[in-house]
Amino acid sequence: VLTDEEKREIDAEVRKYHRQRAAGPEALKIVQKHRGWVSHESLKDVAQYLEMTDDELDSVGTCYNLIFRKPVGRHVILVCDNVSCWIMGYESVLEHLRQRLGIEFGQTTGDGRFTLLPSACLGACDKAPVMMVDDDLHVELNPEKIDEILDRCE
Amino acid sequence: MDKPLTKNIRPGREPMDIAEYEKAGGYQALRKALKTSASQIQQWVIACNLGGRGGAGFPAGKKWSFVPMGDKANGPKFLAVNADEMEPGTFKDRLLLEGDPNLVVESAIITSYAIEASAAYIFLRWAYKVAAARVTRAIGQAYERGYLGKNILGSGYSLDMYLHTSAGRYMCGETEGLLDALEGKRPIPRPKPPHTSSVGLWGKPTVVNNVETLANVPHIVTGGPDWFKSLSRTDEGGTKLYGVSGRVKRPGVWELPMGTTLGEIFHEHAGGMDDGYAFRGLLPGGASSLFMREEHFDVKMDFASTQKAGSRLGTGTMIVLDDRTCPVGMIYNLQTFFARESCGWCTPCREGLPWVRETLDAIERGQGQPNDLEILQQQTWLLGEGHTFCLLAPGAMMSLESGLKYFREDFEEHVRQHRCPWR
Numbered sequence: 001v002l003t004d005e006e007k008r009e010i011d012a013e014v015r016k017y018h019r020q021r022a023a024g025p026e027a028l029k030i031v032q033k034h035r036g037w038v039s040h041e042s043l044k045d046v047a048q049y050l051e052m053t054d055d056e057l058d059s060v061g062t063c064y065n066l067i068f069r070k071p072v073g074r075h076v077i078l079v080c081d082n083v084s085c086w087i088m089g090y091e092s093v094l095e096h097l098r099q100r101l102g103i104e105f106g107q108t109t110g111d112g113r114f115t116l117l118p119s120a121c122l123g124a125c126d127k128a129p130v131m132m133v134d135d136d137l138h139v140e141l142n143p144e145k146i147d148e149i150l151d152r153c154e
Numbered sequence: 155m156d157k158p159l160t161k162n163i164r165p166g167r168e169p170m171d172i173a174e175y176e177k178a179g180g181y182q183a184l185r186k187a188l189k190t191s192a193s194q195i196q197q198w199v200i201a202c203n204l205g206g207r208g209g210a211g212f213p214a215g216k217k218w219s220f221v222p223m224g225d226k227a228n229g230p231k232f233l234a235v236n237a238d239e240m241e242p243g244t245f246k247d248r249l250l251l252e253g254d255p256n257l258v259v260e261s262a263i264i265t266s267y268a269i270e271a272s273a274a275y276i277f278l279r280w281a282y283k284v285a286a287a288r289v290t291r292a293i294g295q296a297y298e299r300g301y302l303g304k305n306i307l308g309s310g311y312s313l314d315m316y317l318h319t320s321a322g323r324y325m326c327g328e329t330e331g332l333l334d335a336l337e338g339k340r341p342i343p344r345p346k347p348p349h350t351s352s353v354g355l356w357g358k359p360t361v362v363n364n365v366e367t368l369a370n371v372p373h374i375v376t377g378g379p380d381w382f383k384s385l386s387r388t389d390e391g392g393t394k395l396y397g398v399s400g401r402v403k404r405p406g407v408w409e410l411p412m413g414t415t416l417g418e419i420f421h422e423h424a425g426g427m428d429d430g431y432a433f434r435g436l437l438p439g440g441a442s443s444l445f446m447r448e449e450h451f452d453v454k455m456d457f458a459s460t461q462k463a464g465s466r467l468g469t470g471t472m473i474v475l476d477d478r479t480c481p482v483g484m485i486y487n488l489q490t491f492f493a494r495e496s497c498g499w500c501t502p503c504r505e506g507l508p509w510v511r512e513t514l515d516a517i518e519r520g521q522g523q524p525n526d527l528e529i530l531q532q533q534t535w536l537l538g539e540g541h542t543f544c545l546l547a548p549g550a551m552m553s554l555e556s557g558l559k560y561f562r563e564d565f566e567e568h569v570r571q572h573r574c575p576w577r
Contacts (some may be wrong), residue, residue: 123239
């Protein structure tokens with residue numbers, strides 16, 4: 001069941017588009033912000049609220065890279081694996097992350113602290129290689145810098 | 155040299171707030187525009203030959219001129235600002251969005267007025283969190299000062315503006331995919347005609363323009379078409395944000411006259427190759443462009459000249475290939491991206507791109523077969539323009555086709571040696 005706060009935030013999105021179903025992706029992002037991910041139960045609640053079928057909303061929810069349909073860790077690491085970062089050392093960045101976290105892409109550490117995901121170009125190619133941890137962009141990565149960044153995450 | 159797009163940008167510092175922006179001449183263009191007819195503004199932009207900076211180069215003024223105007227229009231009409239910068243190797247719109255958000259907002263207001271739109275959506279990439287905060291603030295302040303909302307500055311013209319931050323999909327950067335995404339659907343291309351200028355967002359006339367394209371509009375209104383054209387070194391008006399990434403001395407993005415040569419951008423601005431690396435080639439405009447090499451250093455980097463040289467300007471942000479990076483690996487990386495981002499709507503793209511990716515993967519791992527290169531060559535035709543709904547797959551084929559041409563020996567060496575010579 002959607003909370004009042006979630007409903008209020010979804011209503012604000014609906015007003016932007018003047019149509020309920022247009023707010024679908026944003027509504028899923030709102031649920032994800034509050035609950036960490038979008039379970040099928042929450043998706044059904046959102047669909048009902050927006051007067052769509054579950055399947056209609058699911059087709060949207062399964063399409064976007066940043067709607068998480070499985071639980072994720074407290075911090076989500078998005079590693080840019082696109083061309084400029086690849087040229088500038090993406091492979092060693094990924095190797096360091098895999099070694100340190102002991103997980104592969106799509107997995108979450110046993111303590112629920114980190115989820116590791118690949119990302120399309122993050123638009124900071126002049127400072128490659130880069131990654132995002134939650135909302136923050138980190139550039140010109142090397143193993144020491146990555147350790148520092150991850151150490152700061154609870 | 156005039157740099158209208160970046161004159162307010164102070165690297166490493168917060169962007170100008172609205173008061174500073176006004177003091178620097180901001181929102182004067184809107185005041186002038188509101189006293190000018192919409193068709194006059196369209197005429198100015200047409201006269202400038204302002205090509206679309208998202209990559210296609212389609213003249214912005216011409217695009218606007220297709221929109222039904224006045225009583226004939228089946229309103230409400232919409233403007234969508236394409237700020238979904240997701241072309242691999244592209245990082246130019248970020249500069250404007252983070253560096254001068256008020257310019258982005260003012261340019262969207264003037265453009266909306268020029269097509270008589272009643273709502274404008276800024277479609278911003280989810281990853282651009284800093285830009286989202288700054289653009290939100292700029293929109294809010296524009297409302298406070300009466301530049302947005304009802305009866306803007308007493309002109310009788312009304313406009314609402316909204317920020318949409320998307321949820322991450324390359325297809326959202328495609329004009330119709332972007333409109334689908336705004337409507338809350340999966341982003342897929344739509345059959346044409348009808349064109350979005352008459353049947354777009356929610357079936358209403360809609361213009362979709364790139365951020366950099368629109369950022370020129372206030373300056374065209376203020377300075378006029380003659381001045382704007384004089385900024386360029388060719389007959390395509392204005393300046394261009396050019397960028398370079400890869401193993402160069404000074405990777406970055408610079409506002410330069412449209413038509414600056416490739417060699418000048420590479421040597422004088424990017425500083426040439428980093429020590430210990432040699433130049434092999436570059437993709438001039440993001441992942442969806444064709445390789446250029448040293449023999450192209452004299453090419454003027456505008457839409458027409460790059461096309462004549464067998465490539466395309468694309469986004470104008472270049473990705474440099476050095477001698478210590480495997481060209482097959484680079485192209486494999488690019489195809490992996492395109493295969494992942496295909497929306498699956500049409501068969502050649504959905505089935506062909508993974509096939510291309512697997513073939514390149516095999517070659518890179520030393521398991522390539524001698525006829526793999528012929529298969530790849532065929533794919534560049536099968537997935538080429540005219541065989542797919544949108545330009546995702548044809549764009550993907552550009553690096554492959556030109557890569558097979560310029561780096562053929564490297565492909566053959568992989569197959570012959572049963573390994574990647576770079577590993």
